[in-house]
Structure formats: C-alpha cells, structure tokens
Amino acid sequence: MIRPVLIRPAITGASPSAVSPAINPHRGLFSAFLALALAALLLASPARAQSILRDAETEQFLRDISAPLVEASELEEGNVDIVLINAPSINAFVAGGQVVYLHSGLIEAADDVGEVQGVIAHELGHITGGHIVRRGEGTRAASNISILSLLAGIGAALAGSGDAALAAISAGQRAALGKFLAYSRSEESSADAAGARYLSEAGISGRGSLTFFSKLQNLEFRYQRRQDDDATFTRTHPLSGDRIAILRDSYERDPAWDTPSDPELQARFIRIKAKLSGFLADPNATLRDYPVADQSVAGRYARAYAYHKSAQVDLALAEAESLIASAPNDPYFLELKGQVLLESGRVDEALPPLRRATALTNSEPLIAAMFGHALIATEDEANYPEAEQVLRASVSRDRFNPFAWRQLGTVYAAKGDMPRARLASAEQQVMSRQYSQAIRSAQAAESGLPAGSPDWIRAQDVGLQARALLEEQLERAGR
Incomplete structure (x- = not known):
C-alpha cells in the first residue's frame, strides 16, 4: 500500500528568525531582493510543502540498502530514517535529526x-558532519558582512549620497550571499568525502555514485547551466564535473x-521503481513503459497499480493474482490484492489477503493499519475487537501514522470508549497540524481517563506537544 501522508513531526528546518535582522528590506528594492534571495537559501526546507x-x-527496502552505510557511519542502528518525499525532482536532503529525505524523482532517475546508496551515503x-546543526556558522559569517555593508550604507546615506548607500548595501549583500554559498559548497565537499568513505567501509562500489553524478551533470548541460570556474561561486554545490573528478580517483582505488x-537488492529496486511508477504516473504512461508483453514481476506490478488507478478492477486483480501465483507468500503481493479489493468496495473479499499479509509481516504497521481499516469497513461489530487489536499493534510500532490513529479512534468510538477515541483523535490531529483541535481533544481525553494511567499520561504529553507546536506556529506567523 502506498499512501501519501502530509506531515511528519521529525521534519525540522530553519525558521524565518534565522535570518539576521540586520538585513533591512526597506533599504531599496535591490537590497530587499538580495535579502529575500539569501533568506530563501537559508530557509529552504524541501519537506515542508511536500x-x-x-x-x-x-x-x-530503504532500511535494508542503508543499513551497511549507517553502520559504516557509526550512527546508532535503528535511529536513522530514510523517508520518501512525493516530488518529481531529483533531490535528497537532510533537515535536522537523523533523517534522510529522498524525492521520488530520484528513485525514478536511478537505474541501479x-x-x-551513493546518495544516501552522501x-x-x-x-x-553536523551540517544542519552548524549551518548557523555559515549564516553568521554572511550576516556579519550584511551588518557591515548596512552600516556603510547608512553612513553614505547620512552624508547625502543615496547612490553610494545603495551601492554599499548591494555589494555587501552580494558578498554575504557569496560567503554563504562558499560555506555550503564546503559542506557538500565534506559530505562527498564522508559518503565515499562509508561506501568503501560497507564494501559497496562507488560506480553507482559516479553514475548518478554524471546524470546530474547531464541535466546541467541540458538546462545550459554554466560549467566554468566563474559559475562555481554562484552555486550551493560544487560543479558536478569537479565532484566526479575528485571522487573517481578515490573510488577507483577502492577494493570495492x-x-x-547485490542482485537481490537490485531486483527489489526494480520492483520498487515499477510500483512507484504505477502509483504516481499517469496510467497511460505506465502502460506505455510496462506493456502487457512485459511479464516480468516489475511489469505486472506496475500495471496492477495503473489498472487500479484507472478503475479497471478486473485487470488489476488479474495482475495481482498472477503475482501471488508466482510467490504465494509474498506479503506485498497479498497486500496489493487486498488494497484493490478494499478500495473497490469488495471489503469481505479483502480480509483474507490482508490478514495473511499482516501475519506474514508480523503485523507490519502500515499493512496492519490497512487490515484494521478493512475490518472496520465491514460495518460488522463482530470484527471490531480484531480491528482494535491490529490497530493498537500498528500505532505501538509506528506512532507517525495519522491514518491508523483515525481508524483506531473509530473503533473506540464504536464501543463507547470516548476518552480513548478523543486521545486517538488528538494523536492524529497533531500530525495533521490541527493543533487547537488536538489540545481540546487531549484535554477531553485526559478528563475521562483514569488518573495516572498510561493513556492519561499520554493525553497530557500530546496536549503539551500540541500547545508547544501551536505557540511556535503563531510565533512564526507573527514574524
């Protein structure tokens, strides 16, 4: 099951206050433009609107391919998340915490x-390197230049030279931007070197990394981006050609x-690409790329999602059945069949494959959430105890799933347990950025739960979290 989720609390980024107040937007349009340009670079958090x-x-799959790299980096196993962003651009980033964000466009662009793995290593x-935490060092250096240029501009203005004032401020803003960009390029070079080291220690060839950089370079050529030395100083990253030249020497000398x-990982990667294509792309495009003549697992997988997306239920089920016939115990094929049946209104038929998929994965949280939803969708109260069981298991292992919390709240409400229904609503509302509603739901839950019980304590925690996030939201709006 592929499901878009609009938020994830782990995403953090700079707030507008990170820009030095010394950048005065009222000192001429050119100065304001440069200030905004610098702010955009400093504050860009690609996850916020995705x-x-x-x-x-x-x-x-992402956990498995990153595991040896996480070990090589000496980060604590299990504390690094690889998160997929629904965005067609070829991009990856970190934005605070131990979370790597990959754009779906990057998966589509990769062939191996x-x-x-090369991107993840980087x-x-x-x-x-603590680059997000240390980003303030780069911004402070840029801000210091901005302050000096502003003071020089004020001095010129007081002396009666408006043109000289604007020139001083504008030159300072350009210098500040250049200082920040240079700092960013040094971080990128540092991450390149660290990534090469992690690939080596994990026994993974750097060929894939070089291939991907070559693709980026080809895009730069396609969009006619300058590749000369002067262009370097206007970029947040070093030129792809320079990065390739430096890394090639390191990679080619590496024993790996x-x-x-790994052929098994590569086969799984091809499946993932096909699955994402079927889910994200226009069905006609998917069927063009994976025609009926393509009877590979990837081909059938992609077509199943494309058919389901275009409401061709029988064709989607035929592809799903074909996949299950080839691998009866593959939980993801069973999940696919259950999803098609459930979302086509054939709820009772969806239960067996989803129950089997849940069992095979030891109640994997996302699959269990779909199974719990199917049990509720039968509107048979006899299924609600099982739904509660699987949904509680789901949220206990993955609290960042608003869909599962919403389903669990439905079960609690159906059985008349309104305090826990409101607690489930509060959990879901925090993740949906409905902070005011979350505070009210948490307070209502707390008042109806036994004092000192785990759920009562959790209601307090959720209420405090929602209140803190609301205050931060209001503070940002005020700024």
Whole structure:
C-alpha cells in the first residue's frame, strides 16, 4: 500500500528568525531582493510543502540498502530514517535529526540500487558532519558582512549620497550571499568525502555514485547551466564535473570498485521503481513503459497499480493474482490484492489477503493499519475487537501514522470508549497540524481517563506537544 501522508513531526528546518535582522528590506528594492534571495537559501526546507509516501515494502527496502552505510557511519542502528518525499525532482536532503529525505524523482532517475546508496551515503555525511546543526556558522559569517555593508550604507546615506548607500548595501549583500554559498559548497565537499568513505567501509562500489553524478551533470548541460570556474561561486554545490573528478580517483582505488550491486537488492529496486511508477504516473504512461508483453514481476506490478488507478478492477486483480501465483507468500503481493479489493468496495473479499499479509509481516504497521481499516469497513461489530487489536499493534510500532490513529479512534468510538477515541483523535490531529483541535481533544481525553494511567499520561504529553507546536506556529506567523 502506498499512501501519501502530509506531515511528519521529525521534519525540522530553519525558521524565518534565522535570518539576521540586520538585513533591512526597506533599504531599496535591490537590497530587499538580495535579502529575500539569501533568506530563501537559508530557509529552504524541501519537506515542508511536500507529502511523504508511506509504503511498507519501500520503507523496508530503504532500511535494508542503508543499513551497511549507517553502520559504516557509526550512527546508532535503528535511529536513522530514510523517508520518501512525493516530488518529481531529483533531490535528497537532510533537515535536522537523523533523517534522510529522498524525492521520488530520484528513485525514478536511478537505474541501479548503487546509485541510491551513493546518495544516501552522501546525506549520511551531512548528518555525521553536523551540517544542519552548524549551518548557523555559515549564516553568521554572511550576516556579519550584511551588518557591515548596512552600516556603510547608512553612513553614505547620512552624508547625502543615496547612490553610494545603495551601492554599499548591494555589494555587501552580494558578498554575504557569496560567503554563504562558499560555506555550503564546503559542506557538500565534506559530505562527498564522508559518503565515499562509508561506501568503501560497507564494501559497496562507488560506480553507482559516479553514475548518478554524471546524470546530474547531464541535466546541467541540458538546462545550459554554466560549467566554468566563474559559475562555481554562484552555486550551493560544487560543479558536478569537479565532484566526479575528485571522487573517481578515490573510488577507483577502492577494493570495492569492481564489486557488482547485490542482485537481490537490485531486483527489489526494480520492483520498487515499477510500483512507484504505477502509483504516481499517469496510467497511460505506465502502460506505455510496462506493456502487457512485459511479464516480468516489475511489469505486472506496475500495471496492477495503473489498472487500479484507472478503475479497471478486473485487470488489476488479474495482475495481482498472477503475482501471488508466482510467490504465494509474498506479503506485498497479498497486500496489493487486498488494497484493490478494499478500495473497490469488495471489503469481505479483502480480509483474507490482508490478514495473511499482516501475519506474514508480523503485523507490519502500515499493512496492519490497512487490515484494521478493512475490518472496520465491514460495518460488522463482530470484527471490531480484531480491528482494535491490529490497530493498537500498528500505532505501538509506528506512532507517525495519522491514518491508523483515525481508524483506531473509530473503533473506540464504536464501543463507547470516548476518552480513548478523543486521545486517538488528538494523536492524529497533531500530525495533521490541527493543533487547537488536538489540545481540546487531549484535554477531553485526559478528563475521562483514569488518573495516572498510561493513556492519561499520554493525553497530557500530546496536549503539551500540541500547545508547544501551536505557540511556535503563531510565533512564526507573527514574524
């Protein structure tokens, strides 16, 4: 099941207050423009306006391909998340915490699992280098230049030279922007070196990393971006050609250079690409890329999602059945069949494959959430105890799933347990940024739960979290 989720609390980024107040937007349009340009660079957080794609198979795959790199980086196992963003651009980033964000467009652009591992290794280099935490060093250096240029401009203005004032401020803003960009490029070079080291220690060839950089370079050529030395100073990243030249020497001397990608991981990667294509792309485009003549697992997988997306239920089920016939115990094929049946209104038929998928994955949270939803959708109260059981298991292992919390709240409400229904609503509302509603729901839950019980304590925690996030939201709006 691939499901877009609009938020994830782990995403953090700079707030507008991170820009030095010394950048005065009232000192001429040119100065204001440069101030805004610098602010955009400093504050860009690609995750804030994007949705996250949640899928059990994809998330397990990303954990598996990153595990040896996380170990090589000496970060604590299990504390690094790889999150997929629904965005067609070829991008990856970190934005605070130990979380690597990959755009779906990056997965689409890659042809080999080693390319994705190279990107992940680079982003882990940003985490271990503390680049997000230390970003203030770069902004402070830029801000100091801004302050000096502003003071010089004020002096010129007081002396009666408006043109000289504007020139001084504008020159300072350009210098500040250049200072920040230079700092950003140094961080990127540092992350490149760290990523190469992690690939080496994990025994993964750097060929994929170089291939991916070559793709980025080709895009730069396609969009006619300058590749000369002067262009370097206007970029947040070093030129792709320079990065390739530096990394190639390191990679080719590494013992892992001739090591091929793990064939099992590569096969799984091809499946993931097909699955994402079927879910995200226009069905006609998917059917063009994966025609009926393509009877590979990837081809059938992509078509199943494309058919389901275009409401061709029988064709989607035929592809799903074909996949299950080839691998009866593959939980993700069973999940696919259950999803098609459930979302086509054939709820009772969806229960067996979803129950089996849940059992095979030991109640994987996302699959269990869908199974719990199917049990509720039968509108048979006899199924509600099982729904409560699987949904509680789901949220206990993955609290960041508003869909599961909403379903669990429905079960509690149906059985008349309104305090816990309101607590489930509060959990879901916090993740949906409905902070005022979350505060009210948490207070209502707390008043109806036994004092000192785990759920009573959790209601207090959720209420405090929602209140803190609301205050932060209001403070940002005020700024």
